[in-house]
Amino acid sequence: MNNKGGLFGIIGIGFLVIILLPIVFMQVYSISRPLFQVIIAFLIMGYLKNMGIEGVTFWILSAILVYFLAWKYVEMAASFYVLIFLMGAGFTSTVVWGSAFFRGKFRASKGHAE
C-alpha cells in the first residue's frame, strides 16, 4: 500500500464511506430503516418474479429472504444494496479515479510548497 503512495488506502476509505452511509442514515434518521426494509423486500420479490418463480415457492422463498435480508441483517443488506446501486451507476469508477486525481493534486501542491 505504501508502495502505491497510500492510493489504495484513500480508495478504501472512499468505499468504506459508501458502505457506512446507509448505517449512519439508519442511526440518524429512524424513518430510513423501514424505508430500506421496504426497498429490500420489494427488490427480493421483484428478483424472484423476474426468475419466473410463482405460487407457493415464491412466497416461501420471499419469506425466507425477506426475514434474513430485510429484518435480521438489514444494515448489511442496505449497505450492499447501496454499493451495488452505485456500482451499476458507475460511481465506483468515480471513486477510484477521483481518489487518484485528488491524490495527484495534493502531491503537486505539496511539491510546490517544498
Add this chain to the structure above:
Amino acid sequence: MALVILDIFGIFGFFSDMSFIIKIFAFVAILGFVNKYIQNKLIKILMVVFMGYFILIASWSTFGPVFIIYTLLGIGVAGTMVDLFFVGQQVTGEKQAEQQGKQQNLTAPGTTPLSSGVDVAQRRMNSQTVKNPGMNPFMRR
C-alpha cells in the same frame, strides 16, 4: 474450545446464516435456469431435484465459491478492478519517474529538481549574442 469461545460473538451463527442465504440464492438461480429452458413439468421437477442435490448438497464446497464469483462478476466488480489496475499502474509510473529524476540529480550535483529558469535565460542570452554581436560586452566599443 477456542471455537466455542469465538461463538460467543455469534460469528458462526452469522456465517451459517450467510451460507444459507447464498444457498437460497443459488436455488433461485437453478429454478430460474430450469424455468427458462425446460417446458415439461415432470422434467422440470427432476432437473430441479438433480441440480439442487448436486450443487447445493453434494458439492457445495466447489459450487459455493464459484457462485459467489459469478455473482460478483455479474454486478460489475471486474470493471472496478480494471480501474484499480489502471490507477495502480499510473502511480507506479509516477514512482519510476521520480526515481529516475533522483538518479539524474545525483549525477549532476548542484542542480535543483525544479528549474529556476536560469539555464533557459542563459541559453537565450547566448543565442542573442550570436545573432547580435553588439550585445556581447567584449565586443562593445
